[in-house]
Amino acid sequence: xxxxxxxxxxxxxxxxxxxxxxxxxxxxxxxxxxxxxxxxxxxxxxxxxxxxxxxxxxxxxxxxxxxxxxxxxxxxxxxxxxxxxxxxxxxxxxxxxxxxxxxxxxxxxxxxxxxxxxxxxxxxxxxxxxxxxxxxxxxxxxxxxxxxxxxxxxxxxxxxxxxxxxxxxxxxxxxxxxxxxxxxxxxxxxxxxxxxxxxxxxxxxxxxxxxxxxxxxxxxxxxxxxxxxxxxxxxxxxxxxxxxxxxxxxxxxxxxxxxxxxxxxxxxxxxxxxxxxxxxxxxxxxxxxxxxxxxxxxxxxxxxxxx
Amino acid sequence: xxxxxxxxxxxxxxxxxxxxxxxxxxxxxxxxxxxxxxxxxxxxxxxxxxxxxxxxxxxxxxxxxxxxxxxxxxxxxxxxxxxxxxxxxxxxxxxxxxxxxxxxxxxxxxxxxxxxxxxxxxxxxxxxxxxxxxxxxxxxxxxxxxxxxxxxxxxxxxxxxxxxxxxxxxxxxxxxxxxxxxxxxxxxxxxxxxxxxxxxxxxxxxxxxxxxxxxxxxxxxxxx
Numbered sequence: 068x069x070x071x072x073x074x075x076x077x078x079x080x081x082x083x084x085x086x087x088x089x090x091x092x093x094x095x096x097x098x099x100x101x102x103x104x105x106x107x108x109x110x111x112x113x114x115x116x117x118x119x120x121x122x123x124x125x126x127x128x129x130x131x132x133x134x135x136x137x138x139x140x141x142x143x144x145x146x147x148x149x150x151x152x153x154x155x156x157x158x159x160x161x162x163x164x165x166x167x168x169x170x171x172x173x174x175x176x177x178x179x180x181x182x183x184x185x186x187x188x189x190x191x192x193x194x195x196x197x198x199x200x201x202x203x204x205x206x207x208x209x210x211x212x213x214x215x216x217x218x219x220x221x222x223x224x225x226x227x228x229x230x231x232x233x234x235x236x237x238x239x240x241x242x243x244x245x246x247x248x249x250x251x252x253x254x255x256x257x258x259x260x261x262x263x264x265x266x267x268x269x270x271x272x273x274x275x276x277x278x279x280x281x282x283x284x285x286x287x288x289x290x291x292x293x294x295x296x297x298x299x300x301x302x303x304x305x306x307x308x309x310x311x312x313x314x315x316x317x318x319x320x321x322x323x324x325x326x327x328x329x330x331x332x333x334x335x336x337x338x339x340x341x342x343x344x345x346x347x348x349x350x351x352x353x354x355x356x357x358x359x360x361x362x363x364x365x366x367x368x369x370x371x372x373x374x
Numbered sequence: 375x376x377x378x379x380x381x382x383x384x385x386x387x388x389x390x391x392x393x394x395x396x397x398x399x400x401x402x403x404x405x406x407x408x409x410x411x412x413x414x415x416x417x418x419x420x421x422x423x424x425x426x427x428x429x430x431x432x433x434x435x436x437x438x439x440x441x442x443x444x445x446x447x448x449x450x451x452x453x454x455x456x457x458x459x460x461x462x463x464x465x466x467x468x469x470x471x472x473x474x475x476x477x478x479x480x481x482x483x484x485x486x487x488x489x490x491x492x493x494x495x496x497x498x499x500x501x502x503x504x505x506x507x508x509x510x511x512x513x514x515x516x517x518x519x520x521x522x523x524x525x526x527x528x529x530x531x532x533x534x535x536x537x538x539x540x541x542x543x544x545x546x547x548x549x550x551x552x553x554x555x556x557x558x559x560x561x562x563x564x565x566x567x568x569x570x571x572x573x574x575x576x577x578x579x580x581x582x583x584x585x586x587x588x589x590x591x592x593x594x595x596x597x598x
Contacts (some may be wrong), residue, residue, distance in 0.1 A: 150529075154576060176536045179528055179546050190529070197533035198576045213576065232537035240558040243570065244534030259537060306538035306545035 072207075072226040073170035074142045074374050075114045078347075079255060079284040084340060085347030086368050087144065087257065087286060088359045089116040092132035094125065101132050104356060105139035111360040112141075113371055116173055116257070116349070119146040123183025130164050137168060144228075145169050148177025153193035154213050158202055165223030172227045173257060174199035196229050197247045203227035204252030228255035228283070233270035234263060234309035242273065249282050256283055257349040260290035262298075263309040264338055271342050280344030287339040291332035291352045291362050293325045294318070329361055336366040375404075375496075376469045377503045378411035378489040383423055389486050391463060394435055397424065398461035399488065400454065400476070401441030402468035409503055412467025412489040414441040420467070420488065436461075445472025451479060458483060494525075511581030511588065517573045519561035524577070526553030532575045 071077035078085050088108060093100040108115060115136060119129040126132075133143040145164050147157060161172065176196045180188045194202065198213075203225050205211045210222040229248045235241040245256075261267045267287070274280050292298055295318045302310035314331070321327030332350070339345045348368075352358050363369050390397065399417045407413025421439035428435040440457060443450040445468035458464055458476070463484045466473040469491040477485045493505040508525040514532075515522055524530045528546045535554035538545025542555045561567045579585070 176529060176531060178538070181546050192529040192531065193579065194576050195529070195531045195533050195536075201575075230537065235535070235537055235539060236541065237555065237558065240535060240554065241537075241539075243558075243567075247533050247571065307540050 072224045073114075075144065075171050076226040076254070077374050078113050078372065083113075083347075083372050084368070085114070085284075085286060086112045086363055086371060087114045087116060087347065087349040088112045088356075089118065089349070089351040090132070090136065090356065091118050091121060092127035092129065094127075096127060098135045101127075101135045102139055105136050105141055107357050108359060109140060110371060111363045111369060112350070113347075114142040114144050114171060116144045116146055116351075119148045119175070119177070120151060120183075121146075122178050123150065123180040123185065123188075125183075125185070130160060130167065130169060133164075133169050134167050142171070143169055144171035144173050146173045146175060147199055148175045149192050149194040149196070149199060150177030150180065150190050153191050154198075154202065157194055157199060158206065158212055161203060161206060161225060162218075162223050165225055170224055170226055172203060172225050174203060174227055174229050174253075197244070197251050200227055200229055200248055200253045201251040208252070226254055227252070228257065229253045230259065231256050232259035232307045233261070233267055234259060235307050238270075238273075242277075245279065246277070249279060253283050255286060255346075257286045258288040259307055260288040260351060261335055261339065262290075262314045263311050264335065266309060267339070268342065271344055275344050284346040285344055286347040286349045287335075287342075287345050288349050288351060289332050289335055289339075289362075291328050291350065291355060291358050292318075293328040293355060293358075295324075297353075325358075328355075329358060329365060332362045333366045336362070336368070340366075375408060375494070376406065376471070377409040377492050377495040377505075378406040378469050379409075379492050380411045380416050380420070380467070380489055381487070383420070383427075386420070386424075386465065386486075386488055387427065390465070391484065394462040396436040396461040397438070397463050397465060398457060399424075399437065399439040399465045400445065400458075400467065401439065402445045402466070402472050403441050403443045406467060406469055406472075406489055406491075407441075408497070409495075410501065412469075417441050417467055420465075446475045448479070451476065455479075508582070510577075510579070511585075512578060514573070514577070517569055518557050519564055519566045519569070521553065521557040521560050523553055523557060526551075526556060528553070530577075532573060532577055534570075 090104055117129045117133045120126055129145045133145045137143050174196050180190050202213050206223050207225045210218045231245050298310050298315045301308045336348050350359050399421050401414050401417030402412050417439040421437050425437045458480055465486045465488045466476055467488040473487045494507040495503045495505045498504040510524050523532050528544050539552040542552055544550035544552050561570050
């Protein structure tokens, strides 16, 4: 039997349709905050991303929060961005994460600090997403640091992925970046949240043409939302989001916005599930995390497989 | 060239020591003069403003203005030596280099900065300047179709755009062009798209400030 680095890897490699979700750590140091969120998710998702100071707002560190959640029995995916740490800090954190038993990493460039409350901070961006993936690859597979030096004890055990925005233009330029990530060794992708299904279908078609779906596992990003306002905000203010007018109109027409939000997410899941090359979904209900189990059940993705 | 921006008069007033009797404003006739920040025109109008300010305060301060060709070069500042020594405080309208060079040449004189040195840039339009170079010390323009990812991408990304690039604009501000779209388009126009895939990071930053304070000597002038 093949040996897997993580449960997430095992599920993806064994062909299960994987369900991931996302958790934002607290703006504070209370571990109970994490434990309570874990209770809602247990049994409903295969792995949970824990963000790394998302939108450049200071929160409990991804690794610390993930360790707490892991002790509650969840499979965690830590997020690592290049905004706040250089190659020294990032590689050190990756070694530490593995030592703590955190085996899944999502490698990201990171939002610019102008989105948060510390616009006057100095950013780092010594490593971008491609370089972080490469660092994971070198450390885990070659036992080497970026600088070429060999690790002196066991290499970390990491299963590493990245993100991609299928809706970003120009298309070819963003595909080039995707191919660079795959070249660097990326094992899985979680996409930007999908509302525009035509565009997503087109992207997947291009992915298949290039055989990229055979080189890494693709999980489709789903963002359940319950208000017209949220949809309009995302369309207008979130960089790289593609929210078609028909989505907004559908929500406007709904009497029960929460039920419609759930149904919209379920419809998107049902659509992407049928696409060749889509290996799972990644749910990121911003400020509505408690809805994850409902969406999972309604999409007939419950119960989750045991490994 | 080095681009600068004249500081607000309020900030300048704030930094000037109280109880001075004389102030010399020195404009710089090269880069910051071209970027309309600290040349002769700005030095003279700042003099007029400060004279007015001091007289309105009932303070008797002698304010003079002069402009020299380049404040970062001994050759040009020597002519002003007497004038500098004859004033209590000097307000330099040069870039940060000029301000410090004056300080090195006049160790006991207070030299204050009147300009914010903003970046190395080009004159994009009348009265408009754009950052083009970071002075990283290891030029990689040949790998990126002649458009610098380090200076012109808000995150200095070298492997391609981030997910925040949309419609040719940067996630930081709609007024900022996505540096990667500029790179990509120019690479396409010049038939160099393949080269964009070749660059392997991470970039070596030891030639930038990260390698310590920089200086270099031309070997022609320094035999072993």
